[in-house]
Amino acid sequence: MIWVAWRQQRAQLITLAVVSLVVGTALAMLHWLMLDDLHSAEPAGCWIQQGISADCRKPVAEFQNRWFDLMKVGQVGIIALPGLIGLFLGAPMFARDLEQGTHVLAFTQSVGRARWMVTKLLVGLVPALSMLLVLQWLVSRWLVSARDLGPLITGPYEPLTFVSANVTPLAFTLFVFCLGAFLGALTRRTLSGMTITLGVFVAGWAALLSMRTVWFPPVRVLSDLDYSPSGPEVVLSYRTGYVGAQGQEFGRDQVNAIMRACDQPGYDCWRGHGLAHQFADVLPAADAWKLHLVEGSVCVALAAALVIGTFWVLRGRV
Amino acid sequence: MFWLMWRRYRPQLIVLASLLVLGGLVLPLLTSLVAEDFRTLHLDQCAGQAQYIGPCVQRVQAFSATWNFWLEAARIGLLTLPVLLGMFLGAPLVARELEQGTHVLGFTQSISRTRWLLTRLAVILLPSLLLTVAAQWLVLRFLLAAGDDRGPYYWTRFGISDLAPASYTLFAILLGTFAGALLRRTLPAMVVSLTATVAARVTLDALHPFLLPRRRLVTELGGWPADGSLMTGVRGYLDAQGQVLPQEAVTALHDCRQAAPSTDQWACWHEHGAVHGFVDVIPVAEAGTLHLVEASIFAGLAVLLFLGTIGLLRRKV
Amino acid sequence: MDGALSCSGLGKKFRRGWAVRDCSFELPEGKVVALVGPNGAGKSTLLGMAAGLIRPTEGELWVHGTPVRNRTHPDVAFLAQSRPLYRDFTVREQIKAARAMNDRWSDERVTEILDLLAGVDPKAKVGELSAGARSQLAIALALGRLPKVLLLDEPLSDLDPLARDETLRLVMTEVADRGTTVVMSSHLLGDLREVCDHLLLIDKGHVQVDGDIEDVLAEHRILVGPADSPEPEGTLVSATRTERQATLLMRDTVSVPDGWAGTEPDLESLVMGYLRAARGRRD
Numbered sequence: 028m029i030w031v032a033w034r035q036q037r038a039q040l041i042t043l044a045v046v047s048l049v050v051g052t053a054l055a056m057l058h059w060l061m062l063d064d065l066h067s068a069e070p071a072g073c074w075i076q077q078g079i080s081a082d083c084r085k086p087v088a089e090f091q092n093r094w095f096d097l098m099k100v101g102q103v104g105i106i107a108l109p110g111l112i113g114l115f116l117g118a119p120m121f122a123r124d125l126e127q128g129t130h131v132l133a134f135t136q137s138v139g140r141a142r143w144m145v146t147k148l149l150v151g152l153v154p155a156l157s158m159l160l161v162l163q164w165l166v167s168r169w170l171v172s173a174r175d176l177g178p179l180i181t182g183p184y185e186p187l188t189f190v191s192a193n194v195t196p197l198a199f200t201l202f203v204f205c206l207g208a209f210l211g212a213l214t215r216r217t218l219s220g221m222t223i224t225l226g227v228f229v230a231g232w233a234a235l236l237s238m239r240t241v242w243f244p245p246v247r248v249l250s251d252l253d254y255s256p257s258g259p260e261v262v263l264s265y266r267t268g269y270v271g272a273q274g275q276e277f278g279r280d281q282v283n284a285i286m287r288a289c290d291q292p293g294y295d296c297w298r299g300h301g302l303a304h305q306f307a308d309v310l311p312a313a314d315a316w317k318l319h320l321v322e323g324s325v326c327v328a329l330a331a332a333l334v335i336g337t338f339w340v341l342r343g344r345v
Numbered sequence: 346m347f348w349l350m351w352r353r354y355r356p357q358l359i360v361l362a363s364l365l366v367l368g369g370l371v372l373p374l375l376t377s378l379v380a381e382d383f384r385t386l387h388l389d390q391c392a393g394q395a396q397y398i399g400p401c402v403q404r405v406q407a408f409s410a411t412w413n414f415w416l417e418a419a420r421i422g423l424l425t426l427p428v429l430l431g432m433f434l435g436a437p438l439v440a441r442e443l444e445q446g447t448h449v450l451g452f453t454q455s456i457s458r459t460r461w462l463l464t465r466l467a468v469i470l471l472p473s474l475l476l477t478v479a480a481q482w483l484v485l486r487f488l489l490a491a492g493d494d495r496g497p498y499y500w501t502r503f504g505i506s507d508l509a510p511a512s513y514t515l516f517a518i519l520l521g522t523f524a525g526a527l528l529r530r531t532l533p534a535m536v537v538s539l540t541a542t543v544a545a546r547v548t549l550d551a552l553h554p555f556l557l558p559r560r561r562l563v564t565e566l567g568g569w570p571a572d573g574s575l576m577t578g579v580r581g582y583l584d585a586q587g588q589v590l591p592q593e594a595v596t597a598l599h600d601c602r603q604a605a606p607s608t609d610q611w612a613c614w615h616e617h618g619a620v621h622g623f624v625d626v627i628p629v630a631e632a633g634t635l636h637l638v639e640a641s642i643f644a645g646l647a648v649l650l651f652l653g654t655i656g657l658l659r660r661k662v
Numbered sequence: 663m664d665g666a667l668s669c670s671g672l673g674k675k676f677r678r679g680w681a682v683r684d685c686s687f688e689l690p691e692g693k694v695v696a697l698v699g700p701n702g703a704g705k706s707t708l709l710g711m712a713a714g715l716i717r718p719t720e721g722e723l724w725v726h727g728t729p730v731r732n733r734t735h736p737d738v739a740f741l742a743q744s745r746p747l748y749r750d751f752t753v754r755e756q757i758k759a760a761r762a763m764n765d766r767w768s769d770e771r772v773t774e775i776l777d778l779l780a781g782v783d784p785k786a787k788v789g790e791l792s793a794g795a796r797s798q799l800a801i802a803l804a805l806g807r808l809p810k811v812l813l814l815d816e817p818l819s820d821l822d823p824l825a826r827d828e829t830l831r832l833v834m835t836e837v838a839d840r841g842t843t844v845v846m847s848s849h850l851l852g853d854l855r856e857v858c859d860h861l862l863l864i865d866k867g868h869v870q871v872d873g874d875i876e877d878v879l880a881e882h883r884i885l886v887g888p889a890d891s892p893e894p895e896g897t898l899v900s901a902t903r904t905e906r907q908a909t910l911l912m913r914d915t916v917s918v919p920d921g922w923a924g925t926e927p928d929l930e931s932l933v934m935g936y937l938r939a940a941r942g943r944r945d
Contacts, residue, residue, distance in 0.1 A: 042536060092576075096500065103421070119532055186414050218437055218531065222360065225429070236414065267407060283385050286404075349762040352755055353748065450746040453713055453734040454763035454807070461763075659732060660717065 031133075032150035035124075039116055040154055047158040051165055054101065058169040061094055065173070090176055098177045101166045105191035108162065109200035110228040112155045117207020118220035120151055121337070125215040125344065140341055148334070152204055159200050167192065183315035186236050193316060198323035198330075199235065203228050205333035212340045235322055242321045245308035252294045252305060272303040346456070350468035357434055361472045365479055372419070372483035379412055380490040388492055416491055423484045423505045427514040428542045430473045435521020436534040438469055439654065443529040458658045462522075466651075470518055477514040481505060496573015497632035500550055507633060512640035512647075517542045519650040526657040545646070549639055554578060556638045559625040566611050566622055574626035575635075582619040590619055664727065666691040666811050666843035667712055672721035673867070674707050681707040682867040685721070689845065689860065694837055696858035696875070697847040698933050700940045704867040705847040706743055709813050712845070713740035725811055736766070739809035743816050745800045749789030753799060756788050760803045772806040779828055793820040801829060805836065812836070814846040818853060826850070830857050851930045863933065865940040879926055884935075885910045887922035894919040900939035911935030 033040070121144075124130040133143045170177050178188060189195065206227055211220035249270070269277045277285075282302075289296035310318065351358065383389070386404040439462070442448040451461045484505060495502045503509060521538035528534045554577035562574065563583065582590040582598070597617050627635065665688035672685040682704040689695050697705050710716035711723055714734040725735040734740065747756055753776075761767045776782050779798045788796065797820045804812060812833075818826045834857055836842050845862075848854055861878050863871035871878055885894060889908045896915035901908060911927065918924035927935070 038533065115532070115536060123532075186417070218433070218441070219356070221535075222433060225433075233418075267410070286387065346762045349759045352751065352759065445749075446742070446744045446746040447748060448746070449715060449740075449742045449744070450748075450760075451763060452715055453738075453740045453742070454760065455734075455736060455765040456763050457733060 029146060029150060032147045035147070036116070036120075036151055039119075039151075043116070043154055043158055047162060050104070050162060054162065054165040054169060057097065057101075058165070058172065061169065062172060064090065064093065065176075087176060094173065095177065098170055098173060099187060101169060102178060102187045102191040105159075105163050105166050105196055106187065106232070108159055109196060109203045110225065112159070112200055113203030113207040113224050113228060114221050116151045116155055117204040118211045118224045119217045120147055120208045120211055121341065122211030122215060122217040122220045125212065126217060130341075130344065141338060144338055144341055148205075148208060152201070155204065156197060156200060159196055163191070163196050182312055184239070184310070184312070189239075189315070189318075190232065190235060193319035194323040195235070195319050195326075198326035199231070201330040202231065202326040202333070205330040205337070206231075209333040209337045209340070212337050212344070215344075235326075238322070239318060240310075242318060243310055243314065245310060248307050248309055249304040250306075252297055252302060266308045268306055269302045270304050270306050271301045276306075277302065346460075346464050347468065350464050354465070354468055357469065358472060361434075361476050365476050368480050368483055372487050375415060375419075376483075376487045376490045379415075379487065382408060382411065383490065383492060412491055416488060416493065419484045419487055420501045420505060423480055423510060424501060426477060426480055427510060427517045428539060428546075430477070430514055431517025431521040431542050432535050432539045434469045434473060435518035436525045436538040437531045438465055438518075438522045438525060439658070440525030440529060440531040440534040443525070444531055459655055462655060462658060466518075466522065470515070473514055473518060474511055477510045481510045497629055498553070498573060498575035498627070498635075503550075503553075503632075503636075504546065507636035508640035509636060512643035513542075513546065516545065516643040516647045516650075519647040519654070520545070523650040523654045523657070526654045545643075549642065553635060553639075554627065557627050557631055557635055560628055562624050562626050564622045564624065566614055566619060572629055574628050577625045577627065579625035581623060582614075583621040583623055584618045585620045587621075589623075594618055665689050665724075666693075667723075667725055667845065669712075669723040670721055672708075672711065672723060673719050674704075674711060674716060675719040680719075680867050682711070682718075682864075685864070685867070685869055687862060687869055687872045689843065689862070691726075691843055692837065692841045693843055693860040694833065694858045695843070695845045695860040695862055696854040696929075697845055697862045697864070698849075698851070698854070699847075699864040699870075700937050703865050703940070705864065706815055707867075708864065709740065709815050709845065709847060710742075712811075712813055713738060713742075715740070715742075735811070737810035738813060739804040739807040739811075740813045741800050741804045741815055741817055743819075745796050745820075747788045747796060747800060749787070751788050752785055753782055753788060753791070754784040756799065757784075757803070757806070760806060764807055766808055768806055768808055771808065772802045775802040775805055775832060778832060779825070794822060794825050797821060798825065798829065801832075805832075808840075810840075810842060812842050812844045814844065816847055816849075818848055818850050826853055833857060851933050855929045861929070863936055865936065866943070870936055875929060879929065879932060881913055882927050882932055882935075883912045883915045883918065883924045884927045884931060885912055885915070885918065885922045885924050891921050894922060900935045900942065902938070911939075 121130070124133070134140060170179050173179070178185070181188065183189060183192065190199070203224065207220060207224040210223045210227075211217065214220045214223070245266070252269075268279070269282050271277065285297060285300045285302065288300070294302075386408055388404060388408060439448075442451070448461075452458060493502075497503060497506065504513070517538070520541055521534065524537040524541070525531070525534040528537065553575060559577050559579070566582075582595060584590055594617060598614055598619055668688035670686045673683040674681050685708065697708070699705050707716060711718050712725070712730065714730045714732060717732055723730040725738055728735065730738075748759060751759060757769065757772055760772075761769060776784070776799070779802070782791065782795045782799055782802075788799065791799065797817065801814070801817060804814070814833075817829060817833075821829060830853060833844055833846070837844060846854070846858070855875075859875055861871055861873060861875045862869065873881075882899070883896075886907065886909050889903055889906055891908075893910070894912065894915060897913040899911040899913055901910045903909075911932070915924070
């Protein structure tokens with residue numbers, strides 16, 4: 028049975044293997060080239076910057092010109108992978124059988140529908156997830172080695188960083204893959220299944236990011252008027268604003284009116300209007316793993332529901 | 346004939362129309378919201394000056410915390426739209442017919458194979474181009490309302506401005522069609538179409554510095570042209586006579602940098618003969634020409650792919 | 663070249679070898695031609711080339727004297743074995759689609775045929791029709807082109823006996839009314855005998871028999887005799903032998919020798935004889 032499932036998806040799985048090999052090699056090479064650049068050229072001393080010194084500004088800019096976007100592309104690749112896997116492996120999984128009528132062949136043998144379905148899913152999923160893990164590991168190694176000069180400087184909650192790190196890609200891949208399989212079984216058309224999968228993939232990605240503020244109660248951080256509380260880069264800001272000396276919040280309109288009234292530099296005028304601190308309701312950077320875990324679990328639960336749904340749809344198919 | 350094509354590609358055309366409607370509703374809404382935010386935060390005062398100190402810091406930060414994601418998403422969406430159109434509309438265009446054998450139905454009637462291909466290409470291509478151009482207009486309006494001021498050569502900017510999206514869509518759809526005619530199977534054709542369109546975009550991006558004549562820009566030592574010109578990768582130092590400093594002298598500068606404390610670096614460099622720096626660039630003003638050149642390349646490739654598809658269809662059963 | 667459909671030195675080579683080779687024939691106008699041969703003999707390839715779908719590797723093909731080059735001749739209609747139809751169209755939409763793709767077209771002819779053939783609902787989706795109804799729709803679409811040469815690849819394979827009878831009668835009417843030449847490949851020899859008047863038997867891409875059925879049958883004899891008697895004169899096509907008795911299909915026998923009983927074969931036994939010979943050659 029495993030052989031049959033493998034034989035049916037051979038082309039996709041071989042493509043997957045070749046792509047992983049090529050991309051993996053390219054990532055390793057980029058990593059190596061970047062390290063070389065980092066060590067041989069100037070930025071070496073500028074690695075950890077407490078405010079970029081004048082000496083560092085140019086070499087850092089040049090280094091980032093060469094590498095920053097490339098590293099972002101690496102992150103985008105990890106984000107796109109779940110979509111590609113769901114689209115090209117998940118959606119055609121049952122749709123192609125139903126389209127070509129070959130499911131009848133499987134249904135009329137002694138192997139049960141559940142076993143047929145689970146075997147097919149696993150033969151597609153296991154290689155796909157392994158590929159994802161390997162590539163994700165290569166990308167994260169590469170990004171980590173760029174230290175503060177790479178995209179990781181903006182903290183774990185930066186959208187691209189968040190969706191391409193920790194267990195999120197794995198769980199999301201599982202979800203999109205099962206979604207593709209379900210939609211393929213439902214529509215019985217490869218192309219329709221793929222199109223809808225793509226749509227839900229994009230929507231799911233947006234949901235993953237916009238739901239982040241739902242799961243945990245925020246921590247309120249106060250700071251002086253002239254700089255924001257630890258900046259948006261290391262924490263996930265739920266809400267920011269201004270408070271008075273007693274901690275009472277100022278509405279956005281009030282703040283806008285004050286800002287308009289105080290045109291001169293400095294904050295004395297602001298204080299005169301009663302503003303005392305900036306505040307931010309945040310999730311600290313150190314709690315990122317909790318968020319990954321929660322959103323990952325949601326994805327896995329949805330994937331499980333979709334597998335059950337797929338089975339339910341397939342059982343009803345002639 | 347057009348009725349037939351409409352009937353045959355109804356789902357695809359409906360999806361295109363819904364995308365157009367969705368974009369037409371969401372993007373203007375976002376545009377007005379972002380413009381409102383831009384206004385209330387007085388970001389026009391922050392443009393180009395003192396973004397890192399003073400009251401602008403909070404305002405810029407507050408603005409980008411809300412909007413950066415949407416702006417980035419709009420850019421990436423418009424960049425990938427042609428790729429998706431090529432993959433989902435171009436690749437199945439011929440491949441699905443060949444796969445299901447319905448091409449036999451068309452080939453055994455009075456219409457010629459060229460006309461058979463042309464009508465279905467037109468029915469898919471024209472709405473796709475319309476969607477691309479409309480999306481481009483909406484997205485650029487959105488980005489401009491957010492004060493987006495990256496130079497015209499920045500890769501997420503170049504790929505979404507001027508002729509780039511339309512020519513890329515034209516190319517992607519014809520590439521998909523060709524892949525479908527060649528491979529005769531939808532799924533492989535889609536994979537090939539995805540890979541090849543992305544590869545073509547990346548290759549052309551890498552070729553940009555070689556497509557137009559370069560101009561030499563003389564800078565101060567340690568200076569950096571920040572007007573958004575396209576860097577060609579050629580750079581170095583000039584001596585007092587305006588001659589390019591030879592490679593040995595540049596290597597010597599390296600030692601100078603390590604030896605001297607940072608304060609008198611430039612004096613040390615002067616001693617070694619480096620008076621100015623230079624970079625070879627393609628100026629900002631040339632962006633339109635570069636778009637024209639790139640679009641011609643894509644259009645030329647599209648014509649070749651069209652001819653190739655016709656050739657394949659003539660040869661095949 | 664004269665004749666409704668003719669070819670000379672026609673051959674088609676696929677990657678795995680020659681499907682049709684060295685075919686030359688001239689099919690007379692207004693006949694119903696039975697194209698028979700074992701599975702994989704090259705029947706579909708031959709019809710595909712006649713329809714302008716498959717480009718011959720060598721040789722040429724003519725329809726009413728005009729060469730067929732890489733597109734379907736305006737006077738030819740072709741029913742492909744795979745019955746290519748848009749499965750998500752309704753029957754009415756499918757007919758409209760075919761009209762859109764043709765210069766010469768008759769909607770009346772199509773509806774007339776579908777009415778005659780009893781029971782293809784014009785509002786039903788093509789993909790939901792039975793295989794037989796799909797075949798009938800495809801035949802109706804082929805006739806809607808008002809062809810002078812009608813190529814049918816296995817037109818009867820999906821049909822029940824009644825529908826088969828209706829379809830054959832339809833083809834006969836077509837020939838009688840419009841003088842259409844019909845080339846029909848089929849394995850159902852009993853049905854073919856009733857309507858066909860010309861036989862084209864091919865094997866391994868070569869023409870084995872080409873001629874008017876009456877003439878062809880008259881040329882052949884089935885001889886039955888004792889197993890140990892010497893073989894009679896003439897060309898032996900194939901033989902079946904049991905311990906005591908031999909049955910031979912002979913071509914161009916002058917006379918029936920002593921000890922043998924000779925009869926004229928019917929179409930079925932003639933074709934069976936050739937098919938058996940083909941299998942013998944293959945082994």
